[in-house]
Amino acid sequence: MKSLDPRVNRLPVIGQPGQILPKAPLDQFGTFEVFVQPKEGKPFQHEGIVHAPNLEMAFVLAKEAFTRRFTCVSLYVTDTRNVYVSPMTDGTVNAYEFVNEIPTQSGDKTSYEIYHLLKRGKQHQHVGTVQAVTPQEAMSEARKIFKNDKVVYNIWAIRTSDIRFTNPEEKELWLTLPEKKFRDASDYKGGDKLKEFLEKAK
């Protein structure tokens, strides 16, 4: 290939131009849901997804995709399949009305993280933790603790042990060096140069 881009000219020749083998399912891996804590003391909120081969890589890729610019204080990820989802309501009824209260289950309780969607178009936010044996019981427990007058559109529950959290020593990931300002619009002050140019042009 003859290109204006020297990097393209260095590409090796592989396969036939214009032909690609059909992609196998999961060629791009499964998805992981990403949650970000914008500031200390603020709740974690859902930000989007990444494709990754495993939980650890999902954490690394989430850091690249979602916190490259807006720094945050913490981030975590979980496999999409580990999110237990309530029905979505249209806002006239609380999503908790669709959650059945079930009797306390026998067995070892583990903790579940609970998330609310409070407005359409917004993101799910973390509201707290409950102890339960199954995700259904976690929803039922959440109903007892978190249901109030405010309409909740949708509820998520995730077993805490299914989440890859940020370790305390990893928090320095988001300490941007003071000299690395080239990703900020404020680093490009062309005003003086422009003024000088316009003066000269007169």
Add this chain to the structure above:
Amino acid sequence: MYGGGNTFEGIKTDSVALEDPIKLAEFEARIARGEKIEPTDWMPALYRKQLIRMIEQHAHSEIIGALPEGTWITRAPGFKRKLSLMAKVQDEVGHGQLLYSAAETLGKSREEMIQDLISGKSKYSNIFNYPAFTWADSCFISWLVDAGAIVNQLANAKGSYGPYCRALDRICAEESFHLKYGHHCVIYLAAGTQKQRDMFQEALNRWWPPMMHFFGPSDKISVHTEVLMKWKVKMGSNDDMRNQFLDMYVPKIWELGFTIPDPNLKKNTETGRWEYTEPDWEEFKRVINGDGPCNKERLEVRRIAEERGRWVREALKSAKSKYVTPLA
């Protein structure tokens, strides 16, 4: 960054009539109230289809758009410009990821989207089929092509599909640096030597016709367009977007003493709209259908990248993994 003037699929008008009228009325009422549609909501098949198409084209444009600008990374003038340009190109690829994810919530897998890009089935913004001959071409893209993209993206961010709007809000915020960086580059060329000024003028002459194509041909007022507008898939006509771009940026180009290569370009003070020579839509069609200066190269680069990454993806693939549609 991406190109507007999305090509929507032609559909028979009766496809909407086949939808459940009660559900359709609820869906339209929700949009009329200004509420967002979320992936789990009921939606007409046509809405889903056109959104997938639009978001997917946008995602491809981000990935392909990184190529013409990236041409100059190795030869950017100075370390600072190189850092900025690399950060910008990284951003564009990141935006592609966010958009593929948003499209995926509608039910088309990422594998299918990448396949359709490389096989030429899906389109991307036509402007990226043109080459960046000099550093000034790269500056034109950073400033003005990005500016055009932001005009489109700010409008689309007020659309009706929740995941797309959330991705666009994030993208628009990140792109504020792109625009400032691009303008900064052009100011320095304008205030530089005669050779530098000439270099940008030549880039402007080359890129103006594709820039006018960028927003797409005038929309035919059809039932189809009306439905897409009512559903807040399409947020404004191509001509409105083009006019808004000209309003914002022609004065800034003139301020720097450059000439726009269209003798008929002027603002009609009575109508408040810009008048210009009608762009060559035959060329636009020819290039979008594959016969542009760089179409083959752009797709070849993507294809080779996919081929070279194949063994890595296969090595990492877990047998336990199973695909489910992402949540939001």
